[in-house]
Amino acid sequence: MDAVVVKIDSKSNLETPQMSTIADSNVPTHPRSKRFGLFVCLMAALAGLLFGLDIGVISGALPFIAKHFVLNDRAQEWIVSSMMVGAAIGALGAGWLSWRLGRRHSLVLAAVLFIVGSLWSGFAGSPEHLIGARLLLGLAVGMASFTAPLYLSEVAPRQVRGAMISTYQLMITVGILAAFLSNIGLSYVADWRWMLGVIAIPAAFFLVGVLALPDSPRWLLQRNRGAEARAVLQRLYANPADVQAELDQVNEDNTRPQQGWSLLRKNSNFRRSVALGVVLQIFQQLTGINVVMYYAPRIFELAGFATHEQQLWATVIVGLVNVVATFGAIAFVDRWGRKPILYAGCAVMAVGMCALGFLLHAGVAGLTAQVFAVASLLLFIAGFAMSAGPLVWILCSEIQPQLGRDFGIAVSTLVNWVANMAVAATFLSLLSTVGEANTFVLYAILNVIFGIVVFFYVPETRGVSLEKLGSNLMAGKRLRDLGKLN
Known part of the structure; x- marks a missing residue:
């Protein structure tokens, strides 16, 4: 999303x-x-x-x-x-x-x-x-x-x-x-x-x-x-x-003229930054965020909300949490750094999706179970809005060198929409094939994998100039070390 x-x-x-x-x-x-x-x-x-x-x-x-x-x-x-x-x-x-x-x-x-x-x-x-x-x-x-x-x-x-x-x-x-x-x-x-x-x-x-x-x-x-x-x-x-x-x-x-395909063909370091941007955008969609945004009433129906009006009101709460949590990202991204917020977001999203999956497996019966189901979904939304939502886009711009920034951003944007389409086009089929509970547990596992990818490959870019990030990339430093000043 x-x-x-x-x-x-x-x-x-x-x-x-x-x-x-x-x-x-x-x-x-x-x-x-x-x-x-x-x-x-x-x-x-x-x-x-x-x-x-x-x-x-x-x-x-x-x-x-x-x-x-x-x-x-x-x-x-x-x-x-x-x-x-x-x-x-x-x-x-x-x-x-x-x-x-x-x-x-x-x-x-x-x-x-x-x-x-x-x-x-x-x-x-x-x-x-x-x-x-x-x-x-x-x-x-x-x-x-x-x-x-x-x-x-x-x-x-x-x-x-x-x-x-x-x-x-x-x-x-x-x-x-x-x-x-x-x-x-x-x-x-x-x-x-x-x-x-x-x-x-x-x-x-x-x-x-x-x-x-x-x-x-x-x-x-x-x-x-x-x-x-x-x-x-x-x-x-x-x-x-x-x-x-x-x-x-x-x-x-x-x-400084922009280069695209030519730089991609001749420079392996640029290929690394483009590849990282692509991976980040894929995982942003594999968190499951747009499943919630596109199919929220269907999810709340699974959680026991019988009428369409109840489902829509619950969806409004999702949208409100999404807005409020985005303010959190704006406030803290330049104070705490990119990676700590992404770690926290991946953990929160995994817990939210896993909890919803287990609740659906046990059967959502009664008001208490419904409240926990909604809370699990809102926890996931808050985790995404304050982390993967804005930070993936920020990182995709920061990690691209000046010579190929336009091209790198365009590629990652294209991949975002392709991954978005794939997730949206498979969710209902997943529900009918692997089951409702297992579908959300699967998204929880993907969020854990996302956190592992962040640990091994994503650099901390807070307070580092784009020139330094670009020079480190072109010097062949590991992707996770691009933000190091020496």
């Missing part, structure tokens, strides 16, 4: 305080600059809200869709996973589109696809039409998951860049919660068409807002449009010295 791509430039705020030369004056001090910067960042982050809405809405609508079209489990899996197919394609093409069209125009295209896909979903006359509509929505989600954080990293003032990118992550969880609440309101009229189609309304607001956004200064400079880049920066920064400093920094970064 929570497909977020973070692009960080080589002089980002991940450097140690001793190495950083960024002055506090880089934060816009003029009220007009602050308002404009806030507007730019919030509009781009709204892509995360739409992303979350499309993830969350299907869980409430699916039971009504299945009843309306008389669908078996396999057909339901296709409806859910079709969006991931589109997202994988969208993420694969987003890098080229954002380079050719620019970040802003790519977001405009994503907004249009959100609107068309949502309306098509609401008016779908057959399961095939619904799958086609969700494929289109997936294209929008895939494009947004690459382009919005990239745009934010290039436009947000340097001193608040991390917070603004984290806002995108937070907006995804808010969108999921909003979808769960919307599902409850519309469940009383059993109208799945409104559940799916109503997303066109925030998508339209997003389109209007994105049309008012400026192009990325970095992209403009890459196109030799320096005067336009300066004009954008003048609106973002009140101090002319800050404008010039930012222009100098962007020009310096642009002197």
Whole structure:
């Protein structure tokens, strides 16, 4: 879940305080600059809200869709996973589109696809039409998951860049919660068409807002449009010295051309960092998070919640915990470090899934057992939201060297959506083949394996500059040692 791509430039705020030369004056001090910067960042982050809405809405609508079209489990899996197919394609093409069209125009295209896909979903006359509509929505989600954080990293003032990118992550969880609440309101009229189609309304607001956004200064400079880049920066920064400093920094970064396939072919060290990014994204999905997000009502039905209204209210609690726990990740990731939080998250997720599996094996009968089942699921959600959810995306950006960062992030994003699709397309089949309890125990085991992978291969990157991480990688150091300063 929570497909977020973070692009960080080589002089980002991940450097140690001793190495950083960024002055506090880089934060816009003029009220007009602050308002404009806030507007730019919030509009781009709204892509995360739409992303979350499309993830969350299907869980409430699916039971009504299945009843309306008389669908078996396999057909339901296709409806859910079709969006991931589109997202994988969208993420694969987003890098080229954002380079050719620019970040802003790519977001405009994503907004249009959100609107068309949502309306098509609401008016779908057959399961095939619904799958086609969700494929289109997936294209929008895939494009947004690459382009919005990239745009934010290039436009947000340097001193608040991390917070603004984290806002995108937070907006995804808010969108999921909003979808769960919307599902409850519309469940009383059993109208799945409104559940799916109503997303066109925030998508339209997003389109209007994105049309008012400026192009990325970095992209403009890459196109030799320096005067336009300066004009954008003048609106973002009140101090002319800050404008010039930012222009100098962007020009310096642009002197290092990106490499992709060529670097992958000729450099085994780069292949190691790409491989680690791929493994991290696969394990993020194997935690089982999107099983919960896509099939939450079905899981609560297994836990003994008889009515659909009860299942949806329980799902809302899941969304609320997801939002609150994400604040924990934002607060502690730069204090405690990446690996300690991932260890804790993997342990918590394994315990939550294992407890739910054992409860289902014993039989969830009575209010006490239901409460423990919900608590187990919420424990899992909290563990994911404060660890694997945001940290995998952060690590996937940090471990890639400057020469191949765009390519490495694009590959890991594509793999995330492919793994997402595979998990979503197999969950109901797993329930019917290996059994309900064994399915959740299997996810618990996978979370334990994830923790072992973190121990042996993931570096601690807190407080280490991207230049140092890249030089350690290219020098052939072990992946787990990339964050060591000597």
